[in-house]
Amino acid sequence: MSVLVSVCLLLASLVGCGARLGAGGVQADVQRLLDRRAQAVLDHDAQTYGSTGTRAGFAEVGAVPLASWAYRVTGVRRSGNTATADAELRYRVRGYDQAPVTAGRTLTLTRSPDGRWSVTADRPAPKSADQLWDQGAVRVVRGQHSLVLGVGQSDGQLRAYASLADRAVPAVTDAWGTNWPGRVVVLVPRSLDGMARLLGSPASSYRGIAAVTTGETGAPAKAAADRVIVNPDAYGMLGSLGRQVVLTHETTHVATRRATDAATPLWLSEGYADWVGYRGSGRTAAQAAPELQRAVTDGEVPTALPSDQDFGFAGDAGRLARAYESGWLACRMIAERWGEARLRAFYRAVGEHRERAGAVEDAMRTTLGVSLPDFTAKWRDYLRVQLG
Known part of the structure; x- marks a missing residue:
């Protein structure tokens, strides 16, 4: 009886090992298939691409100047002669990307009677964004x-x-x-x-x-x-x-981007971007900040610089506009009173901190020579003069 039990356990072990090896074998087969498919994209080789499965996607991405294009299979779920593969697509646009862009992909595959796998669909993975050629x-x-x-x-x-x-x-x-x-x-x-x-x-x-x-x-x-x-x-x-x-x-x-960190508040990153955008345009504060001007002329001068929450796209449109305008005018004031070089230095100094707490206060003190309360008071006075 004990011999029979041992033989059964041995058989179960062998079957289990065989199932794992089979799954690994499928993943290796799929990886080789996607390697061929990726190389065909880089080579603009429609024939080889078509031999790996559906031709969908080949023409759509064909005009993009690619420096690299590769898949890394992270998992395969097989059911008979069909399979679903999870993969990371990593690609670089030639002359622009210094490192690969990574995108999650889900691929469906079928196996032919002779045992070869082919791709029937390649789409964004769940919760992953489209790539432009998906559209x-x-x-x-x-x-x-x-x-x-x-x-x-x-x-x-x-x-x-x-x-x-x-x-x-x-x-x-x-x-x-x-x-x-x-x-x-x-x-x-x-x-x-x-x-x-x-x-x-x-x-x-x-x-x-x-x-x-x-x-x-x-x-x-x-x-x-x-x-x-x-x-x-x-x-x-x-x-x-x-x-x-x-x-x-x-x-x-x-x-x-490299000088922007978790320590950088949105009023500074968005305000600086608006300042550069309007720089040299000749637009007055009243012309470029109509929502904030209405608030100031109504006696509703902001008491503090806008919070990150004020920049939520899904919120009130007027509140969002006032947040952008407030950040822009804060950066405009720095450029006018302390100079553009100090504005750049302030931006970089904030981003050198690893966390938000104290970053703005420290950078204001070291680059502008003012405390945050003093800066806020000057900014509120600036709004009254520019928009009142």
Whole structure:
């Protein structure tokens, strides 16, 4: 009896080992398949790409100048002759990305009678954002300092974005300095919904927002490049100055990303970007800050600099506008009273702190020579003079 039990246990062990090896074997097979598929993308080899499964995605991404494109399979769930693979797609845009952009992907696969796997679908993983080519064929326009990628946009429309971005880059360099790459990638989806899908968020969060910049705050030198993502619905409603201000504002975020940290309050990062955007435009405080002017003339001068919560896209539109205008005028006041070099130094000094507590206070004391209460009082007086 004991021998029979031992034999059964041994068989169970062998079966268990066989199941694990089989799963590992499938994952290895899928990895090899995706390696071939990735190389075909880089080689613009439609025939090899088609031999790995569905041709979907090949034409859509074909115009994008890729320096690298690779999948890393992180898991496979198999059911008979079908399987679902979880993978990380890592890619770099040539001349712009210093490190790979990583995107979560879910792939479905089928196995043929001869045992070969093929891809039947490749889509964003749950809770992962779209890539632009998930939304259609990508058109590409190269500027002097920019690369504009669009879906559902004409070449003429994309050239207009490139022209604005090419003016934004030197304007930002003149204000911030040369310690950034001096180039920008702009993504222009078909609509607000497309923008939201690129950001992995509901469209309602960005209604009325002309553009946003993605990127990692405090990123190292070799971090993946930022992307300026345009909402063509809201952007199209702006005049020529407004469009330029928006692209310059977003480009400023790209330039300042390495100096921006968790310690940097939004009033400073957004206010500085607006200051660079309006710099040299000739716009008066009243022209560029209408919501805040209405509050000041009604006797409602803000008692404190705006909090991060005041910048929530999904909140009250008037409150959001006043937050941006308040941050802009705080940076404008620093540039006028202490000089542009001190404004840059203050921004960098805040970002050198690892945490929010005390960062602004310390940077104000060391670079501007004032306390936060004194600065706030000067700022409130400045609002009264400029907007009252």
